């Protein structure tokens with residue numbers, strides 16, 4: 083039984099982590115592409131259209147990866163988490179089915195038109211198809227986050243005698259107080275990723291002294307979008323999320339902040355320290371007193387419950403991973419703001435394009451927004467433990483009763499092998515596209 | 526309300542098999558008949574432009590099943606665990622074959638992805654047929670051994686096969702001689718459908734030859750159909766009861782046979798779209814007839830301890846189903862709207878369209 087749960091969780095964690103590498107770029111990049119198309123419509127400068135078309139090539143490869151790794155996600159609810167699906171399908175089935183109806187269809191119907199159909203339609207129509215693809219991908223994020231929000235903070239439900247959850251208030255699914263902050267935060271985080279990717283491509287071209295015209299354009303767009311989204315990700319959206327966790331999942335909050343003991347006169351904010359699960363304390367701690375209470379409740383002396391206030395079985399089961407994930411995400415967020423701020427400053431002073439060290443830094447930062455996004459999800463998902471549906475359904479009660487761990491291990495290994503291949507292909511193809519560059523060939 | 530959702534999901538499934546069916550079929554034809562680079566390229570394109578929007582019908586069917594019949598979704602998806610995951614892998618191979626083939630000009634690169642597209646299309650067609658075979662045959666619900674259920678009555682788990690390969694054993698596997706026959710029917714039907722699609726959308730040099738291929742395949746399909754109806758009586762003696770009691774249901778098999786007979790006239794049909802319509806009728810009729818013969822059962826139980834899964838014992842609350850009705854109708858209208866816009870913008874032969882680089 084124990085190892086059944088372990089392999090199911092590992093498989094879910096592995097496949098969703100891999101899947102989520104792609105949608106974050108899909109959502110953010112579609113915004114930037116629509117922006118470029120819009121600039122082109124307004125100014126008629128060919129450069130913008132070529133830049134948009136170039137990003138679309140990367141987008142298309144990324145999108146394919148997102149689709150093929152996303153289909154297994156949808157099915158995994160039934161294959162690996164059958165009991166969970168049986169009990170909650172009447173509720174989260176709503177949001178997942180709506181995602182299919184209202185967003186995947188929109189995206190996929192217009193994507194091929196957007197990518198291959200420019201010659202068939204006028205520029206206005208082409209812009210419109212691009213906009214619809216963008217709308218579809220953001221709507222997809224909305225419905226998936228509504229699903230996740232319900233698992234984090236269940237609303238609008240009723241539990242029948244046989245244990246099934248049924249819906250009794252449809253509107254509540256979308257007015258869930260968890261949803262809006264999580265959605266905005268997540269979307270801003272995806273814009274962060276795509277801005278960094280665009281800026282890095284720009285830095286690469288400028289440093290290599292090829293495609294310089296486009297390199298400069300990408301740098302400029304990447305840095306401006308990057309600074310704005312990095313700021314928004316931290317405040318107000320990140321802050322708002324943290325307040326929600328403190329309010330609705332206090333045990334998870336204590337664990338992610340690393341508060342082992344309750345301080346009556348106000349909680350400190352931990353900057354550095356390693357959770358020591360044996361002695362139940364943080365080793366090598368550096369902390370600033372009272373800040374956490376202020377940030378969370380705007381009151382320097384408000385008491386925040388520590389992990390000592392909760393029963394063992396109510397606490398997340400992997401506290402160090404939760405704590406590190408949270409600190410990595412927030413730490414990276416702070417670094418992003420700093421770097422993008424510097425870059426914007428030098429852009430304004432017209433020095434950025436010649437400032438090699440900063441360009442190199444921007445290029446090498448590409449993996450980090452991905453890491454921040456993924457650790458962000460780990461915060462959400464590990465913090466929800468030991469529950470699948472917070473407070474109501476334990477993770478161990480949600481797995482498929484008849485699927486043995488041998489079978490799960492087999493399919494997990496299969497996914498690992500297949501996804502390694504996919505990852506390799508993705509890198510090769512994106513590398514090739516970037517190498518070819520946006521400049522139209524002169525015949 | 527359950528009946529409404531049953532019909533809605535059936536429509537979505539039929540749409541999936543008609544739409545994605547033609548690109549599965551195109552893959553099968555591609556595998557066996559496309560020899561020239563130009564033909565390979567254009568067939569890949571005729572599937573590649575559409576597979577993504579077609580596959581969403583499958584995602585939608587999954588989502589709607591999850592919402593409307595959660596117990597059925599949970600039972601079937603965990604019970605058919607292995608074949609489902611294998612189907613997912615095949616879908617991945619097929620999609621990257623279609624999307625990545627044109628990325629490099631090396632012959633070896635193209636060959637790999639051509640095979641990936643062709644073989645996985647073939648296997649998927651086979652697996653989908655086998656899945657349908659499993660549903661009409663039924664499974665050992667609750668995993669009953671000597672009269673005692675080992676699990677809750679609505680869960681089961683099937684191995685890929687059991688050593689007897691017989692649908693009549695106490696614990697049949699996914700693959701047995703009955704489900705293989707249904708699998709073959711599915712492969713042949715989709716091959717016909719895909720060939721029609723290629724003729725309709727491209728100027729491939731093999732188009733003329735494909736008409737005689739369709740004719741031959743149709744003979745095969747007729748034989749397989751008759752054979753399957755006979756053996757179905759052995760596997761499930763009650764399979765025709767629904768049609769006896771409610772004769773109006775016979776309209777579904779009628780649709781199937783219209784498609785089957787019509788396809789024999791393939792060489793005389795003037796408009797390519799009419800031929801395509803006939804193979805669509807085959808798919809429509811085949812799926813709806815199978816569902817109609819089971820209704821209201823979704824998954825028959827082959828033991829007499831646990832009851833079959835029906836649309837009534839696997840559903841959720843009345844309230845949930847009725848709010849979903851509201852957004853469902855809006856969704857369907859939008860959906861058909863997109864489809865019409867897409868098909869109109871990409872109408873006619875697609876040989877000249879851009880695809881890949």
Ligand code: HDD
Nearest residue numbers: 264268271274316320321323324412415454455458459462
């Ligand atoms: C570029 C990525 C990125 C960056 C820089 C940040 N986050 Fe974040 N964070 C995410 C990417 C992310 C995410 C992947 O988008 C998550 C997971 C679920 C979600 O909605 O957003 C998330 C979740 C998440 C949660 C957990 C909510 C829950 O349990 O569901 C909190 C409390 C924060 N974030 C707070 C912050 C704060 C205070 C940041 C300040 C700098 C911050 N995040 C930066």
Ligand code: HEM
Nearest residue numbers: 091094095098099102226227229230456459460463470477
């Ligand atoms: C909104 C969409 C999401 C939903 C509905 C969702 C749902 C789930 C479910 C059902 C599980 C398995 C049960 C469990 O262990 O609790 C799970 C676990 C997990 N998910 Fe998510 N998830 C979502 C998004 C994500 C994303 C985007 C990531 C990371 C990039 C992620 C990371 C994880 C991890 C690491 C686990 C394993 C946690 C553990 O078992 O210890 N999730 N999630």
Ligand code: HEM
Nearest residue numbers: 104105108144145148149152153155156186219222223226
């Ligand atoms: C467990 C949760 C998840 C499930 C069941 C799931 C399901 C899917 C499926 C089935 C697809 C393919 C759709 C198609 O055929 O076009 C897909 C793609 C997509 N998903 Fe996920 N997904 C999950 C997590 C997420 C998360 C957390 C996000 C972002 C907030 C997200 C955003 C997207 C987007 C934007 C796409 C569009 C295609 C692309 O990635 O490029 N998904 N997802």
